[in-house]
Amino acid sequence: MPSSAAFTRRRGPRFVRPRTPLSSRGVVRQAGGVQPDFGGTTAQLYAKYRRDLPAVQASALAGLIGLRPDDVVVDLGCGTGQLAVPLHPHCAAVLGIDPEPAMLVQLRARAAPRVLCLLGDEHDLPRLSSVCGRPVGAVVIGNALHWMDEAATLEASAALLRPGGALAVITQGPPMWLGTAPWQLAVRQTLEASSGPVSGNCRTDESALDERLGIARGLGLDVQVVSWQAEYVVDVDWVVGHLGSAMNADRWVAAVDDLTGALQAFDGHPMVERVSTTVLIAHRTG
Numbered sequence: 404m405p406s407s408a409a410f411t412r413r414r415g416p417r418f419v420r421p422r423t424p425l426s427s428r429g430v431v432r433q434a435g436g437v438q439p440d441f442g443g444t445t446a447q448l449y450a451k452y453r454r455d456l457p458a459v460q461a462s463a464l465a466g467l468i469g470l471r472p473d474d475v476v477v478d479l480g481c482g483t484g485q486l487a488v489p490l491h492p493h494c495a496a497v498l499g500i501d502p503e504p505a506m507l508v509q510l511r512a513r514a515a516p517r518v519l520c521l522l523g524d525e526h527d528l529p530r531l532s533s534v535c536g537r538p539v540g541a542v543v544i545g546n547a548l549h550w551m552d553e554a555a556t557l558e559a560s561a562a563l564l565r566p567g568g569a570l571a572v573i574t575q576g577p578p579m580w581l582g583t584a585p586w587q588l589a590v591r592q593t594l595e596a597s598s599g600p601v602s603g604n605c606r607t608d609e610s611a612l613d614e615r616l617g618i619a620r621g622l623g624l625d626v627q628v629v630s631w632q633a634e635y636v637v638d639v640d641w642v643v644g645h646l647g648s649a650m651n652a653d654r655w656v657a658a659v660d661d662l663t664g665a666l667q668a669f670d671g672h673p674m675v676e677r678v679s680t681t682v683l684i685a686h687r688t689g
């Protein structure tokens with residue numbers, strides 16, 4: 404069990420660019436150009452406290468997409484490689500694209516063979532066919548589409564696919580602060596006590612899925628939805644670190660001691676995090 408000292412070490416100079424608070428994440432759209440917003444210690448927290456898609460799910464995803472050994476896969480909004488790394492054994496190469504250099508530094512440090520990093524965003528998609536020299540087997544987007552113009556991104560992704568290729572939009576929810584386990588209610592109460600309602604769901608909800616299904620169908624793609632459930636026993640270190648990867652850095656630093664204190668009440672009882680992974684798969688048929 405970590406002590407709060409592990410987190411208070413991060414106090415001090417403002418080392419992370421302030422980011423969108425939890426209450427409004429999921430509705431903010433970034434401006435057109437490359438705009439770092441996940442830098443500094445946030446990327447370090449991502450690398451440490453964001454799980455890769457489990458190998459068994461990555462294998463299932465590759466099968467559902469119909470990935471071929473010679474396929475190139477584009478991972479848009481790749482972060483520190485939560486999809487790129489587990490998917491790369493299933494294809495020839497993964498091109499991880501992200502506008503935040505610090506994320507790409509962390510991904511490169513993982514030294515996954517056949518994963519290439521590209522600083523960019525969804526506006527670079529149309530240029531990729533000339534870079535790759537051929538259509539791609541898949542475009543995957545994990546927990547990132549809500550940062551983009553969704554319809555334009557799905558359209559540009561679909562245009563890159565080979566016949567039989569697919570785009571896959573992966574979301575994992577509910578966000579930790581919206582879960583219903585007692586320790587998650589304590590997390591939410593603690594955050595709300597210091598700064599008001601915490602409601603952002605990063606578009607992990609049904610209505611976002613329905614909207615995305617409608618867009619994909621409108622593009623003539625053959626869609627299906629798959630979901631997987633997983634449970635993880637977590638500890639205070641994981642919970643506090645994971646929250647730091649997801650929330651405004653200043654707000655997180657201010658809340659670390661309170662969060663740690665609130666979670667100590669669950670010391671000795673297993674804290675179980677239930678994660679539902681939803682995958683929208685949309686195949687190009689012709």
Ligand SMILES: C[S@@+](CC[C@H](N)C(=O)[O-])C[C@H]1O[C@@H](n2cnc3c(N)ncnc32)[C@H](O)[C@@H]1O
Binds near residue numbers: 523
């Ligand atoms: C929540 S992380 C997701 C990381 C990883 N894909 C996963 O499945 O956990 C969101 C990522 O999207 C990136 N991002 C934000 N705006 C973006 C945009 N307009 N185009 C591409 N990526 C973007 C961020 O830099 C961040 O790395």
